[in-house]
Amino acid sequence: MVRLSTALVALALGAASTFASPLSSDSQDANLAVRRSEAFNNLSPGVRAYLETLDPRDYEIDIPDEAELQRRQVTKDNGVIYNCKKGRVAVTYDDGPYKYHELLNQKWSDAGQQVTFFVNGYNYDCAYDEPWVTYLRHSVAAGHLLASHSWSHPHLTQLTDAEIDEQVNLMETMLLKTVGVVPKYFRCPYGEYDANVISRLQNKHGLTVVQWSDDIGDADGVSAAKQRATYNSYTSGQRHLILNHETHKSASHTVADTAIARFKNQGIKSQTVHDCIGASGSPYKVKATPGKRDSTWTCAGTPSPSS
Numbered sequence: 001m002v003r004l005s006t007a008l009v010a011l012a013l014g015a016a017s018t019f020a021s022p023l024s025s026d027s028q029d030a031n032l033a034v035r036r037s038e039a040f041n042n043l044s045p046g047v048r049a050y051l052e053t054l055d056p057r058d059y060e061i062d063i064p065d066e067a068e069l070q071r072r073q074v075t076k077d078n079g080v081i082y083n084c085k086k087g088r089v090a091v092t093y094d095d096g097p098y099k100y101h102e103l104l105n106q107k108w109s110d111a112g113q114q115v116t117f118f119v120n121g122y123n124y125d126c127a128y129d130e131p132w133v134t135y136l137r138h139s140v141a142a143g144h145l146l147a148s149h150s151w152s153h154p155h156l157t158q159l160t161d162a163e164i165d166e167q168v169n170l171m172e173t174m175l176l177k178t179v180g181v182v183p184k185y186f187r188c189p190y191g192e193y194d195a196n197v198i199s200r201l202q203n204k205h206g207l208t209v210v211q212w213s214d215d216i217g218d219a220d221g222v223s224a225a226k227q228r229a230t231y232n233s234y235t236s237g238q239r240h241l242i243l244n245h246e247t248h249k250s251a252s253h254t255v256a257d258t259a260i261a262r263f264k265n266q267g268i269k270s271q272t273v274h275d276c277i278g279a280s281g282s283p284y285k286v287k288a289t290p291g292k293r294d295s296t297w298t299c300a301g302t303p304s305p306s307s
């Protein structure tokens with residue numbers, strides 16, 4: 001359990017209440033209070049510290065509704081997402097931000113479709129640096145979804161609970177300061193998890209863990225032709241949650257072009273993971289005004305890249 005200062009709780013609850021529906025009974029009041037408290041407790045210490053510096057009008061904390069809480073209750077320890085709802089498709093890109101990120105922002109935006117980026121804080125480069133901050137902001141502005149892929153891409157099953165928490169905390173703080181969002185969705189590096197990892201991510205941090213239904217194989221050396229063939233096999237009405245890596249040139253160039261052309265031909269539209277699973281509420285735990293670059297925008301002293 002996280003200990004909070006009274007002032008900080010009041011601040012957070014005040015901000016949240018401006019987005020809550022009007023209450024009509026004491027029991028609804030009590031339920032809302034529980035939901036607010038859970039939503040706040042799910043936030044990283046770094047996120048809470050940053051929000052304390054903002055005017056409450058400059059941020060909003062997503063409070064899960066009853067349906068969302070029930071979904072989590074039912075799937076509390078194994079509610080990992082593997083696919084979209086029937087007939088829906090979500091294209092996802094892991095391991096960025098990387099030099100092809102902006103190209104993917106543009107390609108999918110130009111096609112009128114949204115994708116999800118499962119990004120790292122410190123993998124190929126430090127996400128606090130430019131041009132990554134600008135690219136990540138462009139993703140959100142274009143309606144794409146930013147989700148967490150851990151800070152430094154470690155094998156989570158080999159970490160202590162405190163180290164798992166650090167991976168989440170560093171990501172949440174970085175994305176809040178730079179872009180103004182705290183992700184609600186998380187993909188484990190290498191897709192590796194166990195019961196403890198899931199419990200930590202979903203119960204302590206209020207995250208939804210997302211795997212995939214289809215892997216185009218870019219990270220495993222599958223040829224670009226074969227990657228394109230995967231997309232060209234998709235037909236209207238199917239559901240797919242597709243793993244790609246933005247760090248691979250083929251996936252970010254010709255394969256993305258093929259996917260967009262095929263989707264257009266078949267009347268398929270890639271949605272964000274949040275939309276493709278039919279989730280309610282905001283796709284982010286928090287949305288806020290981003291900060292201004294300062295000395296805390298650094299990867300120095302944090303866990304270094306593992307892959």
Ligand SMILES: [Zn+2]
Nearest residue numbers: 094095189190
């Ligand atoms: Zn990865």
